[in-house]
Amino acid sequence: MDAIDRKILAQLVNDSALTSEQLGARVGLSPSAAHRRVKALEEDGLILGYRARLSSAAQGNPSTVFVSVTLVDQRQATMMAFEAALARTTQVREAHLMSGESDYLIKVLVRADDSYERVHREILSALPGVHRLVTQFTIRTLAAGD
Amino acid sequence: MDAIDRKILAQLVNDSALTSEQLGARVGLSPSAAHRRVKALEEDGLILGYRARLSSAAQGNPSTVFVSVTLVDQRQATMMAFEAALARTTQVREAHLMSGESDYLIKVLVRADDSYERVHREILSALPGVHRLVTQFTIRTLAAGD
DNA sequence: TTTCCTTGGGAACGCCAATGCGCATCGCTC
DNA sequence: GAGCGATGCGCATTGGCGTTCCCAAGGAAA
DSSP states (O other): OOHHHHHHHHHHHHOTTOOHHHHHHHHTOOHHHHHHHHHHHHHTTSEEEEEEEEOTGGGTSOEEEEEEEEESOOOHHHHHHHHHHHHHOSSEEEEEEESSSSSEEEEEEEOTTSOHHHIIIIIITTSTTEEEEEEEEEEEEEEOOO | OOHHHHHHHHHHHHOTTOOHHHHHHHHTOOHHHHHHHHHHHHHTTSEEEEEEEEOTGGGTSOEEEEEEEEESOOOHHHHHHHHHHHHTOSSEEEEEEESSSSSEEEEEEEOTTSOHHHIIIIIITTSTTEEEEEEEEEEEEEEOOO
């Protein structure tokens, strides 16, 4: 991990469809050297994989909702069951165990052809161990991060 | 946009390094047909691009912090200046204009070799138009979403 | 100084992306 | 119901790029 590796990672985070030739030109390396670096970064586990970035339309023009979740208790079994159920939902895109008032902060994407009322009732309220849900609606998202 | 296109998008979101042959096999199409579909999805703007997914180590083993931001006022100039400054930071990975108490909810990644105290003092507090910052720390992140 | 190790560039090889072609299917029109 | 255009498939081909080889250059250790 030197300066060139960091430049390579920065480039590939922006656009992983670059050819080795283009990548090499941007970081000051020959195509073969750049390619070798990338392969090494993959094998070292620094690059986990590659994924397509979808337009908002391709995701159903979703709106983002943040929900603070409080569980009925903080026993390990309760938390594990809750987290396992979370992983099976498709709407929950992020989940963080939080310090402070509530237990979890989750980010939920609600498709435009769906309703938050339904998601709240059928999905979120149905999660095991949920005691309280506090919803924060977003008006506009600036940087999605993904 | 039919069922096959949706399957293709689902595959490429998970792994965009698939060859056309692999992709075709997974969605029930020949390599050439799968390739044509992908190109069409790109040209229609449904696929915005491709990016590498980095390991936590490659990002400096960061911890996630959510910050609720209240601005001094909600004049358009104030909000635009704040948002423009946000876009220039590297630590802020997500930003949402929110309904309710505070104006923005932002997700901040703090590298393990950095300190939130410094980020709070030198970066967040320095953003233009900031009136109040309320920080929520994460203990553990389950699904990063990106 | 010699040797080894790392990392670079250049070139050959093989695979896959990219495209043209023919054909099947579907839907519209007469 | 027959004809026709459009759409989208699979197959085959080509060319570009990923992949891997080899060799050279530089630095560190002996």
